[in-house]
Amino acid sequence: NAGVTQTPKFQVLKTGQSMTLQCAQDMNHNSMYWYRQDPGMGLRLIYYSASEGTTDKGEVPNGYNVSRLNKREFSLRLESAAPSQTSVYFCASSGLASGDEQFFGPGTRLTVL
């Protein structure tokens, strides 16, 4: 049982480049989330998906798109990366069996030059 996995672990982009962060969970959870974590600002929700086929904006959605590919996978896309998107990105999931507890992935450290 791997829990929540994320790829890549690290990424350096140039301004304007695009990339997709991948997230997968093997806990049969319905809900999945993408957060960014910046120093001194805690975790901020970018997008979430309450169930397969649905996605909703969180606190800071601008500059990002998401796809809930299936129940297991939830990807985050940066179409045109900006230095302000330099951050650590965490994916999380939760399900009925876990109550409301969100389980986090190991994170992706993204630097945009």
Next chain:
Amino acid sequence: GENVEQHPSTLSVQEGDSAVIKCTYSDSASNYFPWYKQELGKRPQLIIDIRSNVGEKKDQRIAVTLNKTAKHFSLHITETQPEDSAVYFCAASIGNNDMRFGAGTRLTVKP
């Protein structure tokens, strides 16, 4: 939307002392209040949570209290140990979606 404020931003205690971290929230509809611990370079992990129909919850050395009227909740760690050193985050949400986190408290437990 929900706004969560957390205090203090840093907290240093002596081993064996208690530590208290406080959070306030703005949306009276919020009904789920988790606390996460994050060690350096690691992912956040849930340590305790409380729902709005409960005023207090304990798990060994950790307790959380909730005051719905005042819209604040607190984390209490007793008999602190060096391994309690980490960043702690509070959060609030309606159900489990659109969760808002506090900015975090860096706890240092000195041996």
